[in-house]
Amino acid sequence: MATTLDCLTDPALEPLTHGFFTRKGGASSGIFHGLNCGLGSSDQSEAVMMNRERVATHLSVPVAALVGVHQVHSADVVTVSAPFDKAPRADAMVTDRPGLALSVLTADCQPVLLADPDAGVIGAAHAGWRGALSGVLENTVREMERLGARANRIAAVIGPTISQRAYEVGPEFMESFLVEDASYDRFFAQGQGDRLQFDLPSFGLFRLRKAGVGQAHWTGHCTYSDPERFFSFRRSVHRHEADYGRLIAAIRL
Template sequence: MILERLKADNLGAVRHGFYTRKGGASSGIFQGLNCGVGSSDQRDIVAINRARVASDMGVAPTALVGVHQYHSADVVVIDAPSDARPKADAMVTNQPNIALGILTADCQPVLFADPKAGVIGAAHAGWKGALDGVLSRTVEAMEALGAARADISAAIGPCISQKAYEVGPEFFEDFIAQDHGYSQFFAGGNEDRMQFDLPGFGLHMLREAGVGHTAWIGHCTYSDDARFYSYRRTTHLNEADYGRLISVIRL
């Protein structure tokens, strides 16, 4: 089956893609292109899905690298393909023919590129990682490899939208404790609940980090089950597990 690879205009000719769940080999609750090695899906099927993505990106399966994501602000530099998955939530590289792959299921997948310097990055930015600075630290790591902040383009892929992201007062307080200005990313909800604008917050943090060109390509993961996996939707449906979407960039 043909994979569906969404692109961001501001990343230009840099090879990248925010993949939907279409075109994969998984079945059941994982129906589609589940690339989550940490899911309970069959490992050989996940490997097939990842190999399809690697082929679509023009690299060998071993060159599609990832990290053990844990909602941190940690960033690693990737110098060569490896089966190892270091604990981190972002990666950067200046090496050609290495594809950086981030997994998400409501959180923000963020792809970065400075074509002039030949440096790319990829980050998993849920609310915690975004609040703790994973996006700015990715920019710093790219800068250390020779990128210039003003020349970096960053695109946020499909993630949960504000209308689908209901949070409680404690969540709101975590943000306000850091900066009262963050209240702009919350809208009133039912009773003491609020609606959080995750991609809006991500764009703000990218701009605060000095990124020259930013964009959210749109698409709510929660609201479109035919195209996207969603942790929150799975939770609301009381399903046993959920698939992971993959977003990839390479030089």
């Protein structure tokens, strides 16, 4: 079953088991066709659970050990020592416990997997523009350090996310960044009229490198531009679809 999944891995995170899963190989149908892992979507819960079980099997963990948080576009990070009875409201997790798979759900936002294999510490973050601007990536690195990781040994990889050419925003969006730091104008390109194009993965990489990680890069996959492989919230809006699937990314010790 797991062999049918299309899972992107990155050498920077080796030898740890990890993956940025695409929508291929799932049990969902209709607008959710494929591997929709979002329990918060309006997809059939049985299909979502089957998809999550396939991901867990691929990662060689029980589905109960596929841990996630209730994502709220915050900068909050939780340290995980055991599977949750109820998922806390946060947007990133760290752990040093073998056998747990930390997972995040995305549909244009950045899924970020982090690891310091020498220390036996991993992290996973959901970083949309709000979370990235408010410090979720730096906070994740900081919490990994509390568990014994060293920032300069941490590898951080941004998975499939919306690219600059597909991320059109208005001037008020850019203003939210410029009030924090005027130099953030470099992450925006001029679009049509007063529209701008925001470079979310470049901003994520900047914040990761500012946090001192040893290596950081983006896989280069755009969620919006590849409907066969990826779900995209923005594409679903443009197509006037009622809902959208969620991609899953996960890493385990």
